[in-house]
Amino acid sequence: MLPTGMDPRTPVLVGVGQIVHRPGEPGLPGPVELAAESLRRAGADSGTGDALLRAADVIASVSPVSRQYSDLGTLVAADLGATPKRTLQSAPYGGDAPQRLLNLLARDIAAGKSDIALLCGAEAVFSWNVAKKSGIEPDWPELDERARPDQVVGADDAPNTEMETAAGLWGPIYVYALMESAMRNRLGLDEDAHLARIGRLWSQFSGVAAANPYAWLPRERSTSELITTGPDNRMVSTPYPKLLMANLTVDQGAGLILCSAAAADAAGVPRDLWVFPHGGATATDTWFLSERTDMAASPAIAAAGRAALAGAGIGIDDIAHIDLYSCFPVAVQVGAAALGLPLDDPTRPLTVTGGLTFGGGPGNNYSTHGIATMVEVLRRHPGDYGLTTALGWYITKHGVGVYSAKPPAELFGPVEAEVPVARRATAPGYTGPAVLEAYTVPHRKGSAGDEPEAVVASALNPAGARILIRATDEETIAACTTGDRLGAAIDITAADRFILRSERTA
Numbered sequence: 001m002l003p004t005g006m007d008p009r010t011p012v013l014v015g016v017g018q019i020v021h022r023p024g025e026p027g028l029p030g031p032v033e034l035a036a037e038s039l040r041r042a043g044a045d046s047g048t049g050d051a052l053l054r055a056a057d058v059i060a061s062v063s064p065v066s067r068q069y070s071d072l073g074t075l076v077a078a079d080l081g082a083t084p085k086r087t088l089q090s091a092p093y094g095g096d097a098p099q100r101l102l103n104l105l106a107r108d109i110a111a112g113k114s115d116i117a118l119l120c121g122a123e124a125v126f127s128w129n130v131a132k133k134s135g136i137e138p139d140w141p142e143l144d145e146r147a148r149p150d151q152v153v154g155a156d157d158a159p160n161t162e163m164e165t166a167a168g169l170w171g172p173i174y175v176y177a178l179m180e181s182a183m184r185n186r187l188g189l190d191e192d193a194h195l196a197r198i199g200r201l202w203s204q205f206s207g208v209a210a211a212n213p214y215a216w217l218p219r220e221r222s223t224s225e226l227i228t229t230g231p232d233n234r235m236v237s238t239p240y241p242k243l244l245m246a247n248l249t250v251d252q253g254a255g256l257i258l259c260s261a262a263a264a265d266a267a268g269v270p271r272d273l274w275v276f277p278h279g280g281a282t283a284t285d286t287w288f289l290s291e292r293t294d295m296a297a298s299p300a301i302a303a304a305g306r307a308a309l310a311g312a313g314i315g316i317d318d319i320a321h322i323d324l325y326s327c328f329p330v331a332v333q334v335g336a337a338a339l340g341l342p343l344d345d346p347t348r349p350l351t352v353t354g355g356l357t358f359g360g361g362p363g364n365n366y367s368t369h370g371i372a373t374m375v376e377v378l379r380r381h382p383g384d385y386g387l388t389t390a391l392g393w394y395i396t397k398h399g400v401g402v403y404s405a406k407p408p409a410e411l412f413g414p415v416e417a418e419v420p421v422a423r424r425a426t427a428p429g430y431t432g433p434a435v436l437e438a439y440t441v442p443h444r445k446g447s448a449g450d451e452p453e454a455v456v457a458s459a460l461n462p463a464g465a466r467i468l469i470r471a472t473d474e475e476t477i478a479a480c481t482t483g484d485r486l487g488a489a490i491d492i493t494a495a496d497r498f499i500l501r502s503e504r505t506a
Contacts, residue, residue: 001265003407008262011106011412012276013403014269015052015257016372017041018214021127022340028098028131030140031064031072034122034253036079038111042118042255048267052257053080055116055267055468058108060088060101060153062121065363066128067140068092071147074118079141080117084118089149090364094392095120095325096282098367099399100154103280103414105258110412115263121365122253129249159393161288162429163428166495167468168456173245175289175394175444176328177237178456181438181486182295183330184239191484195239198329199227201343201350202244202357205326209354214369216250216360234450237442238481244359246327255366256375272405275375278385279311279402286423289394290466293422295438295458296330301389302337303417304400311407312385312402316340319402320384321377322348323370325391325394326355352377352386371401378405403418427465434459434467436488436498455480457498459490469498476500 002008021400029037043053054247059082061072069075073087088104090097092490098121105117107388124140131138160170184194185266190452209215226233226243233241258265264274283300286292316339324335332350336343341350352373353359356366367390374386390399439457443450455471457480469492471477479485479500489501 001259002261005409006261007411008260009034009110009112009411010261010276010408011109011258012261012264012274012391013256013258013375014264014273015042016375017045017255018369018372018433020214020216021251022048023126025420028127028136028138029251030127030138031067031069031122032075032079032125032141034124034251035061035072035120035255036076036441038122038253038255039080039118039120040078042257046257046269048269050080052267053115053118054082054261055081056084056118057116058086058088058114058257059084059118059120060105062097062101062365062368063090063092064121064123066124069143071143071149073149074147075141075143088153091152091154093156093364094154094397095366096365096392096399097154097364097398098371098389099280099390099401100282102256102258102401103399104153106277106280106412107414109258109260116259118255118257119368120253121257121368123362123365124251125249126251143506154397157287160455161290163426163468164288164290165447166456168442169289169468169472172327172394173240174237174440176330177240178438179295179395180239180328180330181440182458183333185437185486187295191239195227196223198244201329201332202226202250204349205355206358208349208351209358211425212354212359212373215354215358216247216252217358218329234445237440240328243357244329246356248361248363250360250362252362252369253361254365254372256368256372273379275378275403276407276408277401277412278404278408279308280412281307281311281417282399283417283419284397285395287396290426290468291423293424296334298334298338298395299422300398300419301335303419304398305339306480307415307417308402309414311415312506314385318385318388318428320381321349321352321374321386323352323374323388324350325389326351327361327391331391331395334395340359374403380460382406394467425465427461427467430461430465430467431492431494432461434461434490434492436485436490439485441477441479452477452481459492459498467492470496471498
């Protein structure tokens with residue numbers, strides 16, 4: 001019997017499963033094997049074995065990057081012996097995918113269009129790298145290249161402008177490092193103080209990972225260990241050494257079983273396993289980083305957070321457990337600021353997994369692990385609310401979910417939150433006076449040690465337009481590695497050259 005007054009269409013998470021295949025363990029599992037096993041574990045977790053798996057009418061998969069299957073769900077369903085009516089898959093790139101997919105599945109359940117839905121994802125970058133180094137072709141299933149899911153969820157436009165690409169901002173390790181510098185500028189901190197700040201934050205995350213049985217690096221690290229460079233922690237792009245960055249080289253999978261309250265009740269899922277989505281929202285920031293008013297802020301996270309909390313009928317102070325998307329420290333700082341959360345509340349850590357460095361960063365699929373872990377936390381604390389965030393590209397695409405073991409007052413209805421349009425002008429090719437608003441120094445990995453290879457800088461001209469510069473001359477590199485140049489007045493003389501005129505401006 002359903003609880004009195006509960007709509008039988010109420011979406012509920014009833015099974016969660018995670019898997020981590022560690023270095024040294026036998027085999028070279030691929031995304032299909034890991035995703036299927038995570039769902040088997042979710043089935044066992046629900047107490048129904050494979051009954052709900054085989055009865056699922058839809059399977060949604062997070063697009064993998066270690067093997068870019070066009071319809072991972074079809075292969076996973078075949079592995080499970082399931083025959084869903086539909087398969088969904090997320091756009092090729094974006095860590096916002098798990099929350100977007102869950103929102104869609106829960107919405108369809110609430111609308112009576114689905115009864116039992118599966119959500120899964122997995123990455124096998126570690127095994128792929130081992131196979132490649134060993135000259136082995138991994139025995140992973142093949143998919144007909146013409147296979148397509150019934151629906152592709154999410155957007156995936158080109159991530160960079162020509163000016164961004166020319167400056168070397170073609171990947172997260174450089175883009176997020178530049179945003180971290182913009183965050184330091186916003187906070188008014190010097191290099192040492194800011195590095196200590198983000199090192200402490202990541203040390204807290206590592207402590208959570210140490211207690212997570214599915215974490216890739218389950219060991220607590222000190223602040224000093226994380227911010228001190230060395231053979232095992234090389235500098236990648238200032239201020240980030242390796243241990244302050246997402247770790248994509250993992251073998252991990254996670255799966256969720258979501259169904260209507262009526263289906264959960266009919267399947268005999270014990271009531272103490274039920275966790276409900278209470279609020280869900282997605283939003284998108286100004287697409288290109290160079291066109292954002294502030295590179296260290298996210299109006300979209302703020303908007304999605306407000307919408308998800310409103311859907312749950314609560315405020316941020318009612319949230320007891322949190323998992324913020326944590327590919328790089330700046331992402332956590334931006335997310336916390338947007339949601340009104342302190343970084344250092346010992347009673348309310350900002351992760352339940354340990355984050356993408358220590359918990360593991362399995363491509364687009366991290367947030368499925370965050371949601372699965374949050375479900376386990378809320379089962380232990382059935383009166384509490386938990387909030388998870390998901391993030392794609394460069395703090396660009398967002399999802400926020402609110403969950404609780406308490407039944408919701410309203411039938412779930414996710415929203416796409418409206419974000420105020422605000423764009424900063426850009427000035428590609430500009431020469432003349434400007435102020436250095438952010439910069440990062442990428443390092444090349446070499447046999448003689450890691451050496452700085454360029455300065456990637458963002459500057460604002462007197463009209464407030466943004467210019468990106470990639471300087472490779474020794475003089476500029478030396479100036480930006482031996483002193484703090486943030487806020488300095490400069491003269492831009494070319495797309496690859498600027499001259500320092502003064503130290504930090506007021």
